Structure formats: structure tokens, C-alpha cells
Amino acid sequence: MGDKTTGGSNTLSIRDNRTNKEYEVPILEGDVIRAMDLRKIKVQDGDFGMMTYDPAYTNTASTRSTITFIDGDVGILRYRGYPIEQLAERSSHLETAYLILKGELPTQSELNTFVRDVTYHTYVHENMIKLLDAFRYDAHAMGMLISAVAALATFYPEAGNIQDARNRWIQIIRLVAKMPTLAAFCYRHHRGLPYVYPENEYSYTGNFLNMLFRVGSNYKPSPVLERALDILFILHADHEQNCSTTAMRVIGSSHADPYSALAGSMAALWGPLHGGANEAVLRMLRKIGDVKNIPAFLEKVKNKQELLMGFGHRVYKSYDPRASIIKRTADEVFEVTGRNPLLDIALELERIALSEDYFVTRQLYPNVDFYSGIIYEALGFPVEMFPVLFAIPRTVGWLTQWEELLKDDEQKIARPRQVYLGSAARDFVPMSERK
Numbered sequence: 024m025g026d027k028t029t030g031g032s033n034t035l036s037i038r039d040n041r042t043n044k045e046y047e048v049p050i051l052e053g054d055v056i057r058a059m060d061l062r063k064i065k066v067q068d069g070d071f072g073m074m075t076y077d078p079a080y081t082n083t084a085s086t087r088s089t090i091t092f093i094d095g096d097v098g099i100l101r102y103r104g105y106p107i108e109q110l111a112e113r114s115s116h117l118e119t120a121y122l123i124l125k126g127e128l129p130t131q132s133e134l135n136t137f138v139r140d141v142t143y144h145t146y147v148h149e150n151m152i153k154l155l156d157a158f159r160y161d162a163h164a165m166g167m168l169i170s171a172v173a174a175l176a177t178f179y180p181e182a183g184n185i186q187d188a189r190n191r192w193i194q195i196i197r198l199v200a201k202m203p204t205l206a207a208f209c210y211r212h213h214r215g216l217p218y219v220y221p222e223n224e225y226s227y228t229g230n231f232l233n234m235l236f237r238v239g240s241n242y243k244p245s246p247v248l249e250r251a252l253d254i255l256f257i258l259h260a261d262h263e264q265n266c267s268t269t270a271m272r273v274i275g276s277s278h279a280d281p282y283s284a285l286a287g288s289m290a291a292l293w294g295p296l297h298g299g300a301n302e303a304v305l306r307m308l309r310k311i312g313d314v315k316n317i318p319a320f321l322e323k324v325k326n327k328q329e330l331l332m333g334f335g336h337r338v339y340k341s342y343d344p345r346a347s348i349i350k351r352t353a354d355e356v357f358e359v360t361g362r363n364p365l366l367d368i369a370l371e372l373e374r375i376a377l378s379e380d381y382f383v384t385r386q387l388y389p390n391v392d393f394y395s396g397i398i399y400e401a402l403g404f405p406v407e408m409f410p411v412l413f414a415i416p417r418t419v420g421w422l423t424q425w426e427e428l429l430k431d432d433e434q435k436i437a438r439p440r441q442v443y444l445g446s447a448a449r450d451f452v453p454m455s456e457r458k
Contacts, residue, residue, distance in 0.1 A: 041066055055084055074440055084264075086272065086431065090123060090423055091263045095338040100345065102261060103127070111348045116256040117141060117227050120199060120419040123261055124426075138227075144200035145221035145230065148178055151205070155212050164209040165410045169289045171205045172198075176282035183280045185429060194281050195422045202415045203227070207234035210408060228252040231415075236403060247359045248402055251352050255395060258345040259413055261420025263338070267291040267298070268424050273437040275425040288421050289414050298410035301396030304333040305406060308365045308372075308397075317372050325381055333393030334376065335386065345391040353398050360401040369397060 035048040035056055048060045062072035077083045092101040100107040103122050110119050121129045121137050129137060154174055158167050175197075176182060182194045208218050211234075219234040225244065232244040232252065262268070271288035275281075292298035307330070311320050323329040336343055353366060373389055376382040399409055428434050 037064065039064055039066075053084075058083070076442055080269070085269070085437075086264065086428065086434070088263070088424070088427060089126065090420070090427060091261045093263050093338050095336070098342050098344045100262075107258065107344055108348065111254050111257050114257065115226075116253045116260070116416060119257045119260055120416075123419050123423050124195065140196050141200045141227065142221075142223050142230075144197050145204050145223075147175075147201050147204055147208075150178075151175075152208070152218065155205075155208055158212065160215060161213065164206070164213055164407050165289070165293045165414070167209040167212065168202075168205055168411055168414065169286050169293070171209070172202075172282055172289060173286035175201070176280050179282070182282060185278055185280065191281070191426060191429075195426070198281065198285060198418055198422060202418050203231040204234060206408075206411045206415055207231060209411065210235050210404075213405075213407070226253075228256065245359050247355055251356045251398065252402065254348065254352050255398065255412070256416035258348060258391060259416040261417070261423065265297070266294070267417070268421060271421045271425055272428050275428050276434060276437040278429075278436075281422060281425060284425055285418065285421055292414055292417065293410050298413040300332065300390075301392040301399070302406045302409050304369075304392055305365065305396045305400065307332045308368050311368055311372070314368055314371045317368065317375055321372075321375060321379070331376070331382075331387065334382070334389055336388075336390045342388045343390040346389040346393055349391065349394040349398065350389075353394055353401075356398050356401050360403075363397050363401045365397055365400075369394065 033050045035050055037046045037048060038044075039046070044064075046064060048056045050056055058075055061074060064073035065071075075083065090103065092104070093099065102110060102119065103126055105122065105128075110122075114122075117138055118129060118134055121134060151171060151174065154171060155167060158170075179194065179197065181190060184190050204221055211218050216238070219237045221230055222233060223230075225233055226249060229244040229249045232249060233242060236242055264272075267288040270291035271284055274284040274287040279287075295303060311317060320329060321331075324331045357363060357366065373393070376387065396406075396409060399412060400406075404412065
């Protein structure tokens with residue numbers, strides 16, 4: 024980039040009215056420019072140069088990625104190019120996990136090996152149970168799980184060797200395998216129940232359900248519920264550069280081990296604006312209480328007296344494709360568990376909201392959180408398990424994003440700039456002279 028000489032079809036012309044200089048900035052694929060190209064725009068040679076101010080990174084791309092594609096305007100979500108609708112209908116969570124991690128759908132042999140390796144690593148060290156037992160009986164499951172994942176770094180100190188591709192893969196397998204076990208142990212601790220160890224004859228989600236709900240020796244996971252949970256895991260496996268993924272990449276940029284980085288991304292997910300949103304939907308539906316109360320509630324939403332939870336999304340400006348899949352899955356779940364009365368309120372709330380210009384013009388369509396909480400509750404999960412259920416499948420996405428970061432030569436340790444608005448230089452004032 025430099026002073027303007029000749030224009031080009033793949034450049035952006037910038038005129039600095041402070042100096043009357045003009046600049047040509049190369050436009051890269053995807054209609055983006057490099058932020059560092061703006062640094063040469065200066066008033067004087069000794070200046071720092073131009074930079075952008077972008078709170079919450081709403082219009083800043085921090086990476087080039089090949090993992091997940093989202094077109095929020097038309098409601099498209101793809102993993103490695105495959106539509107989420109096809110994966111939810113025809114794939115399993117572990118097959119989708121392999122696709123996300125490796126970039127291609129596995130052959131039968133590759134899938135068999137992957138499933139075998141994950142199944143082999145589902146057990147955790149017995150000392151982890153001592154760690155979990157140290158928590159209060161009513162400790163939040165997500166807090167326990169974050170702590171347990173961070174503690175795994177001390178069991179596998181070789182995980183710090185992040186430059187070794189084979190070593191990275193071993194840690195990825197371990198984390199994908201152990202997350203359901205640790206999550207189930209957290210749930211059992213909260214319920215005061217003895218821990219149920221993994222059983223290799225079950226599927227990934229079937230094993231998880233068994234470790235959660237088995238009492239005695241007579242529990243057998245329902246195939247319908249097992250498949251429903253598998254679909255939910257597929258839908259939550261990755262979602263591009265959201266808050267928790269960005270946290271994973273920022274921590275990973277310091278070359279922290281994957282367990283520590285994953286614990287940090289889980290902490291970001293725990294926030295009510297991220298992984299806790301489906302719990303807020305349930306609270307809203309319970310507050311409405313009855314279908315007849317919906318019109319009055321929506322009037323309060325319009326008057327800024329209430330919040331419409333589960334509608335709208337930072338990325339999607341049309342119907343979230345995951346929400347439509349979950350909505351269909353809910354019908355299958357309720358045939359087994361019985362119909363959750365909150366579903367009738369949710370369906371009518373959606374119908375009315377999507378028929379009113381106020382919500383349509385503001386692009387307030389149901390997102391993935393609107394129906395997922397209802398299904399989780401029907402499956403028997405308390406609300407404190409909701410972010411845990413989000414974290415288990417998202418582990419695949421986080422780890423894939425982490426490895427992509429490490430293999431990207433353009434990436435460095437994350438260090439955003441700031442616009443300083445504080446005091447100028449001033450001298451220290453002795454206590455006796457302060458007023």
C-alpha cells in the first residue's frame with residue numbers, strides 16, 4: 024500500500040482529507056482488506072498510523088478458516104461444505120466430529136477406528152473423582168466441568184507439546200472421549216448418586232445417557248432419545264467465530280495446552296448471553312404460563328418491558344436452520360417422554376411473532392436456543408446441565424479451531440489494540456497535598 028498511482032479493480036481507494044493523500048488498499052477474497060494496510064495512512068511520518076475501532080469485533084475477521092460456513096441472511100450453516108440439514112438427517116455425531124476435525128467424511132474403516140479410539144479413552148483417572156467429590160453437593164455442573172477439564176492438563180503434561188501433530192491428535196481424542204464421562208459425573212454428584220462408569224457396548228450418546236440416568240442395572244437408553252441427543256450434538260458441534268471459539272483461539276495463540284484453552288472457552292460459553300440462553304427461554308415460557316397470555320407478553324416486548332428470549336441472532340437474519348431441525352426432533356422426543364406443556368406456548372409464541380411486522384422487520388426469528396431447552400428438559404436434564412450439554416459437542420469445534428490456528432503461519436499471539444482515553448502524563452501527588 025502507498026500513495027495512489029493507478030487504480031485497480033481489486034483495490035479500495037482511500038482519500039485522507041487531512042493530508043489530501045490517496046491510497047490504494049488491496050481487496051482480498053471475501054471483500055476484506057488487511058487491517059495492517061491502514062497503518063500506512065499517517066499525518067506525519069512518526070505517527071502510529073490508522074487503525075479500526077470495532078467493539079465486540081462485529082466487522083473484523085481475525086482468521087481465514089475452512090471449517091464452518093454461515094450465511095445468516097438466508098439461513099445457511101455448513102460444516103466443511105456439507106449442509107447441516109443433511110448431516111443431522113444422515114450422519115452421527117462422531118461421524119460429523121471426524122468430518123469437522125479431519126476435513127472429509129470418513130471411510131467406514133476410518134470411522135470404525137475413530138469410534139474405537141474415542142470409546143477406548145472414555146475412562147478418567149480415579150483421582151478425578153476425588154476432585155469432583157471436593158465440590159459442594161449443589162455446585163453448578165458447568166463450574167465443576169470447567170475445573171475438571173483444566174485439571175486434565177496435569178494428568179497429561181505431554182499435552183504442552185502442541186507442535187507435535189500426533190500428540191495433538193491424542194489429546195483431541197482424549198477430550199472428545201472424556202467430556203461425556205466428566206459431564207455425567209458432575210450430574211451424578213449434584214444428584215448424590217454413585218458414579219456410573221462408561222460401558223463400551225453403547226454408542227457415544229447412549230453411553231452418556233447410561234452414565235447419567237442408570238439406577239441399578241435395568242436402564243437401557245431409548246433409541247429415540249439417543250438419536251435426538253445425537254442430532255442436538257451435531258447441531259452444536261461448531262458455529263464459526265463466536266465468543267467461546269474466539270476465546271479458544273485467543274488462549275491457544277499463547278500456545279497453552281488444549282485442556283487449559285478448552286477450559287477457558289467453556290468459561291466463555293457459560294455466560295448467559297452465550298450458552299445460557301436456552302435456560303432464559305425456559306424461564307420466559309414459564310413466566311408466560313399460558314397460551315392466552317402470549318399477546319399481552321408480546322405487547323410488553325414491543326414496549327421494552329420484556330425481553331423476547333430465543334429470537335434473533337448476531338449472525339442469522341432469517342430462520343436459524345438449527346431451530347427448524349430441533350423443532351422437528353421435539354415431536355419425536357415427546358412421543359417417548361410425553362408432551363412438555365411449554366411446547367404449546369413456544370409454538371404459539373413463534374406463530375404470532377412470525378406473523379407480526381414488528382418482529383419480522385427486525386429479523387427476530389427463532390434461534391437454536393428457542394427449542395433446545397424444551398427438549399433437554401423433556402430428556403430429564405436440570406437447567407444447570409444446559410451449558411454442559413452445549414460444551415460436550417462444541418469440544419469438537421473448539422479443538423478443530425485450535426488446531427487450525429496452530430497450523431496457520433499468519434497467526435500470532437492475540438494482542439488487540441485500544442484507543443486510550445485516560446489522563447495524560449502527570450506527576451505523583453503526595454498524600455499530604457491531595458484534595
